[in-house]
Each structure stands twice: as structure tokens, then as C-alpha cells.
Amino acid sequence: MPRARVRDIELHYERGGRPSGPPVLLISGTGGDLRQEPSILGGPLAATFDLLAYDQRGLGRSDKPDAAYTMADYGQDAMELLDAVAWDRCAVLGISFGGMVAQEMALLAPRRVTRLVLCCTSSGGSGGSSYPLHELDGLPQEERLARHLGLMDSRWDASWQAANPAIVDLMRARAGVGPQDADAIAGARRQLEARATHDTYARLGQLTMPTLVCAGRFDAIAPLANAEALAAQIPSAVLQVFDGGHAFLFQDPTAWPAIAEFLAAGQPST
Numbered sequence: 001m002p003r004a005r006v007r008d009i010e011l012h013y014e015r016g017g018r019p020s021g022p023p024v025l026l027i028s029g030t031g032g033d034l035r036q037e038p039s040i041l042g043g044p045l046a047a048t049f050d051l052l053a054y055d056q057r058g059l060g061r062s063d064k065p066d067a068a069y070t071m072a073d074y075g076q077d078a079m080e081l082l083d084a085v086a087w088d089r090c091a092v093l094g095i096s097f098g099g100m101v102a103q104e105m106a107l108l109a110p111r112r113v114t115r116l117v118l119c120c121t122s123s124g125g126s127g128g129s130s131y132p133l134h135e136l137d138g139l140p141q142e143e144r145l146a147r148h149l150g151l152m153d154s155r156w157d158a159s160w161q162a163a164n165p166a167i168v169d170l171m172r173a174r175a176g177v178g179p180q181d182a183d184a185i186a187g188a189r190r191q192l193e194a195r196a197t198h199d200t201y202a203r204l205g206q207l208t209m210p211t212l213v214c215a216g217r218f219d220a221i222a223p224l225a226n227a228e229a230l231a232a233q234i235p236s237a238v239l240q241v242f243d244g245g246h247a248f249l250f251q252d253p254t255a256w257p258a259i260a261e262f263l264a265a266g267q268p269s270t
Contacts, residue, residue, distance in 0.1 A: 001061065004054075004084035006077050012061035013081060016041030017051035023087050024263060026053040027078060027105075029096030029120075030133060030195070031188045033060035040095075044256035049263065052090070054081055056101070058187025069190045071198050075104025082112060091115040091263050096130070096222065096246065097191060103200045106207055116211040117259055118230060120222045120246050125201035127229035130222045134192040145172055151220045153245025204233040211237040212262045214255065216248030 003010045014034055017024075026040050033055060034040070040053050055062040057069060057077055078101055082090065089112050094102025099121025106113045122130040131151055136144045149156045149171060161168050211234045215227035224241060231239035240258055244251030 006080040009063035013054035017046040021049045023090035024049045027094040027098030064183040074101040078105040093117040119214040122226040123201040125199035127201040128226035216244040218245040221246045
């Protein structure tokens with residue numbers, strides 16, 4: 001089981017894709033665990049790119065220090081993981097919370113990020129924040145799931161959920177993947193607490209690398225307006241809007257090809 005020493009902790013990471021391809025760091029969203037399916041390493045990018053993904057601090061099989069985490073911690077972890085695998089520069093793709101971490105990393109070490117992809121995410125501050133998911137924690141499990149689905153895609157209201165039980169069951173099963181011990185639960189909570197302070201908006205003008213901002217038209221967690229603000233604030237950014245919600249990567253078949261095309265443009269191999 002590959003692990004990398006990063007400052008005060010060890011991170012579990014995995015490699016995938018084509019080793020001779022352009023390097024891409026993948027940063028997953030809230031509660032991300034590499035044991036979840038579908039695997040972030042087994043998707044459409046695997047045929048072309050050299051992929052690196054990891055469980056963030058407090059999650060999955062990475063260490064779970066008993067302390068508060070900051071967005072700066074997450075950004076520093078991502079940068080130092082590159083050192084551990086001997087990558088000098090790479091493209092970075094962040095999804096949801098991972099997009100916030102990707103922003104922090106790119107601001108911390110812009111020279112090391114060749115291209116930046118920000119999916120279903122927000123800048124915080126004046127650019128708008130993603131929905132505070134911790135507010136759902138006190139709800140009964142089924143009510144929490146129903147509310148979460150409605151936020152994932154604004155079209156997924158109660159009548160839609162009743163008519164699509166297979167998708168509801170899939171989301172229920174996915175929510176239960178991974179050990180739900182006290183440390184894992186605490187790590188996910190600390191992730192949400194750190195996210196509550198996320199605000200890169202005023203600094204985004206410092207980013208000069210080519211950037212693709214991707215949004216789902218019906219996303220109620222990271223609304224389209226937030227993506228528009230991100231793209232407007234980053235000088236080299238372009239915005240693409242896809243047919244779907246927070247999970248547009250799996251709803252719109254044009255999403256991954258568009259991302260792959262962007263990543264392939266002008267990126268060196270390792």
C-alpha cells in the first residue's frame with residue numbers, strides 16, 4: 001500500500017493510467033476515499049495520462065491527526081505529495097472540495113501547475129461559497145440523503161427520487177463505502193470545517209496557468225454563478241457548462257472528453 005510522508009502525516013496514494021503520459025494530479029471531493037467506486041483512476045483519462053490520486057488527511061487510508069485542518073494544510077499536502085513521487089510539474093484536476101484544494105495548491109506553488117481544471121467548485125468570499133453540507137449532519141439518514149440528492153441536482157426533487165429508486169439506492173450505497181469509525185467521521189467533519197473558511201477569490205488573479213472551470217447547469221452545491229465568478233477572476237480561465245448537476249462528470253458524456261482535450265494541450269510527459 002503506497003504511502004508518502006508529507007510533513008506531519010502519511011498519505012495513502014495510488015497511481016494509474018499510462019506511465020508515459022502527461023502527469024495529472026487528481027484531487028477528490030468531500031469525504032473522498034480511493035476505495036469508492038467508480039474509481040477516479042479508472043475513468044476516461046486513464047488511457048492517455050499518468051494519474052496520481054490520494055486520500056486527503058483525515059480520510060480513507062491516510063493518517064487522521066487529531067487536530068483542526070486548514071485549507072492551507074490541504075494545499076500544502078498536495079504540493080508535497082508531488083515531491084514524494086518525484087514530480088516537478090503536472091496538471092491538477094480538482095473536483096468539488098478538491099477544486100478548492102487545487103486553488104490553494106496553485107496559489108502556493110504556481111510554477112508546479114502546468115494546467116488547472118476546477119470542477120463543480122467555488123472560490124468562497126465574494127465569488128460565492130459551496131453549500132454548507134455540514135448543516136445536513138443532524139438530519140435522519142433518509143432525510144439527509146433526500147436533501148443531498150436535491151442539492152446534487154436541482155431537478156432531483158421528491159417526485160424524481162420516487163421515480164428513480166435505482167439512482168437513489170446507488171447514492172445510498174456510495175455514501176456507506178469506507179470505514180465509518182470515529183476517526184474517519186471526525187476527518188470528514190474537519191474537512192467541512194476547513195471548507196467553511198475557504199476564500200481564494202481575491203487571490204485568483206495571481207494564477208496565470210491555463211485554467212478550465214467546469215460546472216453543471218443544475219448544481220445546487222456549487223451553483224453555476226460560483227463557476228462564472230471563478231472563471232471571471234482567473235485571467236487565463238475558460239468556462240464550460242455541462243448538462244447535469246454536481247455529478248455532471250458522470251451525467252454528461254461530453255464532460256470527460258472536453259477535460260481530456262484541455263489537459264492534452266501543451267503538457268509535457270514525465
